[in-house]
Amino acid sequence: MNENQIRDLLKESIENSLNDFYHERIVPLEKQIIKLVGITKKAPNEIEFKFRRFNPINAFKDTSNHFWDDPESNYYKFFSLLFKAVLDRGWITIYKPFEIKDVHGYWMGVFGCSTFPLTLMKKDEKFELVRLLEWKGTKVLLVYLIDTLVDYKIISSRRRDITIEENFLIGSSVANLRKSSEGNKSQRPKHFQEIHDMIEEIQNSLD
Numbered sequence: 001m002n003e004n005q006i007r008d009l010l011k012e013s014i015e016n017s018l019n020d021f022y023h024e025r026i027v028p029l030e031k032q033i034i035k036l037v038g039i040t041k042k043a044p045n046e047i048e049f050k051f052r053r054f055n056p057i058n059a060f061k062d063t064s065n066h067f068w069d070d071p072e073s074n075y076y077k078f079f080s081l082l083f084k085a086v087l088d089r090g091w092i093t094i095y096k097p098f099e100i101k102d103v104h105g106y107w108m109g110v111f112g113c114s115t116f117p118l119t120l121m122k123k124d125e126k127f128e129l130v131r132l133l134e135w136k137g138t139k140v141l142l143v144y145l146i147d148t149l150v151d152y153k154i155i156s157s158r159r160r161d162i163t164i165e166e167n168f169l170i171g172s173s174v175a176n177l178r179k180s181s182e183g184n185k186s187q188r189p190k191h192f193q194e195i196h197d198m199i200e201e202i203q204n205s206l207d
Helices: 003-035 074-088 100-110 139-151 160-167 174-182 192-206
Strands: 046-049 092-094 118-123 126-129 133-135
Touching: 074 100, 074 192, 092 100, 100 133, 139 160, 139 174, 139 192, 160 174
Parallel strands: none
Antiparallel strands: 046 118, 092 133, 118 126
């Protein structure tokens, strides 16, 4: 590895660290400052519960400051189209009584495109989390999808496994899923090529 390659790797590492710091520390503060103009009371049987989300990377060179939650940005459009693509393939299912628009908002929130406060409903003195969707494709395919988004530098790799587990694969171990994939000769799940084709098709549609 020559000096230029080392310099490029160091630069990329610093940029990724700064990006993660901004989205995990600064963005929440910005939102809290905005909320200071007024505070609304919650219903007595509801509390707000927020999930971990993936940190966005400006892979599409969008010019808006908050490109991740700008409906006109390519980043936002990419994940909106990705939602439609996985829904059309039957890889996610929607829990009743929720509708596509509800689940779309949840999906976009997972990738940082919107705020998605979730609700815990109190029932029999216990709090139950309301789930909007379930991943119906194979679990290893979902992990491969997220890994590919990281490889394409669309989202950050920071805390990817726990973010997958908290939002899509409740009760599953992503680490164990990775180990099971390593046992395959190709180390790639069925339909892996469809993942690449799907992402590249969406990217090309945004050019």
